[in-house]
Amino acid sequence: MSDKTIYAIYDDDYVLLESAKHLVAKGVHIRDVFSPFPIHGLDPVIGLKRTRLAIAAFIYGMIGVSLALTGMWFFMIQDWPLNIGGKPNFSLFTNIPSFVPVTFEFGVLCAGHGMAITYLLRNWTLPGFKAKNPYPRTTDDQFVMEIHASDSELSAEEIKALINETCVVEIDEK
C-alpha cells in the first residue's frame, strides 16, 4: 500500500484540539499540525517530544560566558594590562566585577543567536529557503493536521471516516 498523506483542515484551534483527542483515542497517529500560533495542550495529545532547544541554548550561553571571560583575561590581564580608573589589572579574579556586564551580555548574545540559528536550521527555514508548509493559509487563519496512513493500523478510508466524525472543514489527500 502506498503511503497516503491526509490533510484535515479546521478553522478553529479549540475544535482541532478536541478533534485531535478524538482521533488519537481511536488509534490515529497525527504526524504534525500546522497552525498560525501555538495551540496550548496539543503537544502531549499528538505525542510530540519535548523540544531540546532549551538545553542547546544553555550550552550556547555557557560557551558565550567562557569565551567572554577567556577573551577578557587575555586582552585585559595577560596581553596588555590597562589601568582603567585604577582598577586592579593583575588577575582576573580581582578585576572580575568590571567584566561581569560584558560576560553577561556575551552569554545572552551567544544563547540568543545560537538558539535562533539552531531553530531555523533544524526547521530548514533559514532566510531564502522555500517554505514547506502544505497550506499557506495555516500562516493566517487555518489549522491543518497531517496524517500519514502508514503511521497507524487503520486504512486511509477508515481514517477519513473518523475525521469526518469531527467538525472538519475539508479533507484533502496527497
Add this chain to the structure above:
Amino acid sequence: MEYTVSSKAKMTSIVLIVVGLVALLAGIFTDHGHTDQRLWANLLVNGYFFFTLSLAAVFFLAIQYVAEMAWGVTTQRIFQAIMSFMPIGAAALLTVLIASSLHYTHFYHWMAEGVTDPASHHYDAIIAGKSAYLNLPFFWVRTIVFIGVWLFFANWFRKNSLNEDALDLSQIADGVSPNYRKAIKMSVFFLIFFAYSSVSSAWDWIMSIDVHWFSTLFGWYAFSGMWISCMIVAVVLVLYLKGKNYLKDVTEHHIHDLVKWMFAISMLWSYLWFAQFMLIWYANVPEETAYYMVRFEDYKLLYVGTFFVNFLLPFFILMSRDAKRNAIFILPVALIIFFAHFIDVLVMVFPGTLFDHGHLGAVEIGMFFMFLGVFIFTVLRSLSKASLATKNHPMYDESVHLHT
C-alpha cells in the same frame, strides 16, 4: 475545599517559637555587652523582613488584577493568607521605630539631638543637608501613611474577595462579579502608591541607618528582596497544601509558573545587588564605598555568601523545566534562599547598627525562629478561615485549565 490547621502544623509553629525563645534567652545570657542594641537590631531585621514579605503578597495580588492575569487565580488565597501577617509585622517594625524616635536606641543617627544645629558640637553637615526629608515629623507622616494605606488595601482585597465568594452571579446582569472590576480599579491605585512607597520606605527604615550613604538603587534592591521572599513562601505553602491533598485545582502547571516567578525574581534581586555593588566599586567614591568597606571587613562571608547562594542555587538547580515541577528540587532551594534573604536583610541592618559586633548567633537564629513560628501560625490560621478556592472569580475556570 475547607482547610483546617492540623495539630501537627500547630505543634510545629509552637515548637519553632519555643526553640526560638530558648535560643534567644541562651543568646542573651551568653552575650558580651551591647545586648539591648542587638535585640533592637534583630527586631528591626525580623520586623522588616516578615512585614515587607507579606506586603509583597498584596503587591503580587494587585499585579494579578491589573494584568487581568488568569493563571494565578487558583492560588489567590495563598497570597491573601500571606498578607494576613502584615499587622503583626507592622507592630514589630513600629516598635523599633518608636524606640528609636524616643532615643532608646540610636540606630538612626539623624534622629539624634543637635545634628542639624550648626552651633552644636554634634553638628553634621551631611545630615543637615538631608534634614528637609529626614526629620522626625515628616518621617512619621510617611511611616504612618505608608503602613496605614498598605494595611487598608490588604484588608480591602481580602474583604472584597470574601464578599465575591458570597455573590449570587445569576442575580447580576452580565454575570461578571462587580467585585472583580472594583478590585482592578483599586489595584491600580495601590500599585501607583506602592511604586513610590516601597522605595521610599526602604530609604526611611533601612537606608537611613547608614545616613551618610545613599544609593538610588537601594529601594528596588529592597523591593526585589521582599518580592522573592514572598514568592518563596507562596511556593512552599502550595507544595505543603498539595502534599496534604488540598488545592485540587492547583496543578503542576501552576507550580511551574510560581517557581518561574521565584526563579525570575531571584535573578532580578541578584542583578540589582550586583548593579549596586559594581557601580560603587567601579566609581570608587569614598562616600559611597564606606557602605561596602564595613560589610567587606566585618561581614564578608555573610554578605558575599548571601549573594552567591541566592544567585547560583536557583540559577543552576531551578533552570530546567523538570526541576521547576519537582518538589525534591524546589523545596531545598526555596528554604535555603529564604533563609539567605533573611541574612540579606540582616546585613543591610547590622553593620550600621551594631558596627563590628554583629554576627549570626543564637540571638539572631532564636528571634528568626520565633517570628517564623508566629508567621506560619498566622498564615495557616488565615488559610483555614476561608475556602482555599475562590468562587465567582470570572477567570477561575481559565486558571484551572492552565497549561504551560
